[in-house]
Amino acid sequence: MKAETGHEASRNALKAWVRALERTAPLAQNPAQTFPVLIDSLAERFGSAPALLSDGESMTYLALAERSRRYTRWALEQSLSPGDVVCLLMPNCPEYVAIWLGITRVGAIVSLLNTQLTGDALAHAINIVAPKQLIVGAALADALAGVSGRIPASIQRWAHGENQHGMARIDHEIERCEEAGLSRTEYRQPTLADRALYIYTSGTTGLPKAVNVSHFRLMLWSHWFAGMMGTRPDDRIYNCLPMYHSVGGVTAIGAALVNGGSVMIRKRFSASRFWDEVVESECTIFAYIGELCRYLVNMPPHPSEPRHRLRLACGNGMGAGVWEEFQIRFKIPQILEFYAATEGNFSLYNCEGRVGSVGRIPAFLRHRLAVELVKFDHETGEPTRDKNGFCTRCAINETGEAIGRIPAESASMSGRFEGYADRAATERKILRNVFEHGDAWYRTGDLMRRDEAGFFYFVDRIGDTFRWKGENVSTVEVAATVSKSPGVTETVVYGVPIPGNEGRAGMIAAVVREPFDLAAFRRYLVGELAEYARPLFLRIREAIEATGTFKPRKIDLMRESYDPSVTEDTIYFNDPDRQSFVKIDPELFAKIQSGRMRL
Structure with a gap:
């Protein structure tokens, strides 16, 4: 891989900014040109070209537009009005895009629920947006059924696929809906200023918050990233990021589609299958979060590594310690690291390849x-x-x-x-x-x-949030869940660094009493918390020290981490292989520190 000179990097960065500006400057001039409307025009332009691909499903531009219009007609049949909310709880797949495109075309709002949420967190995410309808993928029907008593019975629930809970099949329902275009007299078109989606974020404290995402932002994100990445009709983006997030669900999709490219959608990331999938699907762009890149550089050499066609990796959270090894080993011509938040009003882009930086703003x-x-x-x-x-x-x-x-x-x-x-x-x-x-x-x-x-x-x-496995974990949320477990009287949650891993792993310091049961406690965490939010370490204490304002004192606990030699407290490790909490002794501590323990 030939390295760019400083002048070349600056010149290419300037071109990327100009492309992005050229694409986004005209957006506000046509308030009726929302993303669903754009998809219809893209279908006329690119027709039978592939748009969204996956193992079990693929859609051309025309098929995506037609499928989305079926959902539009379904929304009208359900008397959904502008501002009404439909929750969507579904794994990654092309149909996911067709659903929210079709429903938002009539001005309704689609709430993209985190598929890893369970229990109180899932019920909260549903209740805060007050939906009229809820669509769930069959694979997640059990999780929804588990909170049925915690959400209003008035919410109409639909399953996409066969389920055991008696929910009506929306995939059957839409087959009788027409896929032809709709006239302007059939519904009131939303404008760019209207709300299109709710996308959830952990924020800095508390339970997930639903971020307002307007039609304008959907257009802005899609066109801006298309300009920054210079997407082309022959580009194919490898997207294994969750589609309930803004990157996996909007920018990685929109950036390809607005320029006639395609997206290979994966349900989840697999380090062992990654290079085979990238090569077989002929992907040219990889949408990443830094944690995925760390997984890849820690894998042994794969025979498909040298055969990929990736020209660009675009994402955020790429640590300086991973960046150079990832780019050099896998011969990736360009890394486009950016900084953004779903609710944020600005973004930063590192178009110049400055290792470790999230970018700068041109003069x-x-x-x-x-x-x-x-x-x-x-x-x-x-x-x-x-x-x-x-x-x-x-x-x-x-x-x-x-x-x-x-x-x-x-x-x-x-x-x-x-x-x-x-x-x-x-x-x-x-x-x-x-x-x-x-x-x-x-x-x-x-x-x-x-x-x-x-x-x-x-x-x-800042505050009570740490990042683990590419997700923000709210200590307030985890502590609230842990405190409801039988036998737990006091608890404090914090993140601790583990050598060789990005971010911080969750740790609980807790005061317990009978009938506290370690195995039952772990089963409770599995049922109530998403996998990334489940603490890896548990420290049992006689008491938890508090500050003068009665806030738990975390500084010493965070410093002592999970080292059994610095305390007489018993510390446990949530072992994924044994599926149980095991006591940490010097030998296990050394194994975790050396990176020999699977996390």
């Missing part, structure tokens, strides 16, 4: 993309203020919270913070009177630093 765009780092007080959990009450910008290479300016003019759609379904949660993410009276900025909750050349580097999350 000619700084007036449009106002991003600042402000000094942060870890004691108060708020940005620091000077004597005049204003925030203080960070110096070069000084760590602070990243914030993005919310434009004052209400007519501007770019840079707007659309917030959450919960208005109070939306207000908590807005920082006011930051540099002058009356200004407003979006709080990312992320700590970053910026170097002399203007490159930003992600440092850490």
